[in-house]
Amino acid sequence: MTYQAEASALVPGLTEDSLAASNNAAWTARYGQALMNTFGSPQRVLVRGEGCYVWDADGRRYLDLLGGLAVNSLGHAHPLLVSTVTAQLATLGHVSNFFASAPQVALAERLLDLLGPAASALGGRVFFTNSGTEANEAAVKITRRTGRPKLVATENGFHGRSLGALAITGKPAIREPFEPLPGEVTFVPFGDVEALSAAVDGDTAAVFLEPVQGEGGVVPAPAGYLEAAREITERTGTLLVIDEIQTGIGRCGDWFAHTAEGIVPDVVTVAKGLGGGFPIGACIGLGRAADLLGPGAHGTTFGGNPVAAAAGLAVLHAVERDGLLENVRTVGAHLRAEVLALGHPLIKGVRGRGLLLGIELAGPSEARFSAEGGHVGVAAAVMAEALGAGFIVNAVTPDTIRLAPPLILDTAQADEFLAALPAVLDAVGTAPKEIR
Known part of the structure; x- marks a missing residue:
């Protein structure tokens, strides 16, 4: 057995075969038994990333607009960083x-x-x-x-x-x-x-x-x-x-x-x-x-x-x-302008600089949303709905969604999110949602 094959056998996720018998639910259950409960139950178990996208243990792809909490500046598996x-x-x-x-x-x-x-x-x-x-x-x-x-x-x-x-x-x-x-x-x-x-x-x-x-x-x-x-x-x-x-x-x-x-x-x-x-x-x-x-x-x-x-x-x-400082300014300004241009009643404003942005949200009442028996803010409901639609964002406060994507995010990828955002907000504003 080569070292590469041995590594693939040791570390789940290095090959698809090593994950074939387990999905999000199975890995989440194992997580709950093995790790301290400092973060609560994970939203998904991620197994692979490339550029601005990640995939979960069920094989579903997401546009990562959080970047590991502003960490993955070059996205996932960037060839220069890996090399x-x-x-x-x-x-x-x-x-x-x-x-x-x-x-x-x-x-x-x-x-x-x-x-x-x-x-x-x-x-x-x-x-x-x-x-x-x-x-x-x-x-x-x-x-x-x-x-x-x-x-x-x-x-x-x-x-x-x-x-x-x-x-x-x-x-x-x-x-x-x-x-x-x-x-x-x-x-x-x-x-x-x-x-x-x-x-x-x-x-x-x-x-x-x-x-x-x-x-x-x-x-x-x-x-x-x-x-x-x-x-x-x-x-x-x-x-x-x-x-x-x-x-x-x-x-x-x-x-x-x-x-x-x-x-x-x-x-x-x-x-x-x-x-x-x-x-x-x-x-x-x-x-x-x-x-x-x-x-x-x-x-x-x-x-x-x-x-x-x-x-x-x-x-x-x-x-x-790669001129990423200019890219941050350009794509950040595009995101800010286009989010505001949606004119959606749940959007009150956009704060931040570059690719660290906060979308400020209005109503509906936080009493409409529950997770594990407690009430949460509108941002948590938007976060959950966005995840279901294939976008990773963060409810940083009860009324603010944080975006901190990789610095390599391009305008076309930003537009994927912008195109989906109205439906995400409409779903939150029209019916009670439980955090999934």
Whole structure:
């Protein structure tokens, strides 16, 4: 037996034969017996992907307009990403952090360069992680090295699930069950300059902000807000941390969403789209923040390993080579305009930037929709109806559908969704629907 045949026998899904005896229902039942119930029952069991499409265990195809929660920037099974990761794994897969690797150094240099000339003039350093929450955890530890005790973050902001990242996450429903959490954190309304100014003083170590609140409902920072935050933090000697976990690496039409405001933060955190599906994150310190974590102050076993770094280099190269920043702006603008042009009574508006969009929905009453005995919002019903029609979207809040498709999505694929959307909304608006 060859290694390829042996791998196919070991890993379900590498061949269709290995899935022949099981379907969505069978795999879902096994999932429920083997995995912790942190995510609830999966909507489908996916077995294959290509470009912007995925297939489930029943053989049904879906247009992926969520991109693994803004992760699959190059879609699924992108040839360059597959080839780069395979070549690196066949050469050098992992070394401890007693050693460096060439891909790790090259990716750090590339990220610093993409932050622009103003950031480069300050000088910077990168700490690689495996996820967004770990990148923000590193940022929190950087703030501790200032000697100041307080942090400021925003209501409805989301920065991760580890205890440090959760402490700065302004969503009480997920934060309060794990209190007391580390640190002294003040939450202010997102976009309120006066509230931010009042909360930041000489004891504030850092302010944590997202350019667009993804988990908060795809809410962009108002014009001038990030610039005001930079002025407030500079006045008080406070670090400004910009969380680009969801918005960075081209998602909003620029390499980093905050650069559109012309500011230079002290710390930038990235993850999700950087690896195109391979787990990697980064905490980037600029200026004085670059040197606050010294030897022994922080660490990670897998962060910045050669394979993850190679994946990051492949993603950045493809985004640049294929003009994906322009594609994001073009297709994102098309989606926004055409969703609004539908004039459907359930559509109140569209928020967001580039290919991070939130479709704001109106009625019907949430009491019409139930799942496992409870009431849910109209967005969950639209999400379920869209899935039944072959489109993966996300009910990010009770009244908002989030779109975060691969950056390679083209206008024709967007039009597939736009053509189906009226019927999806009509079905939700005319009869009670249970989440399927």
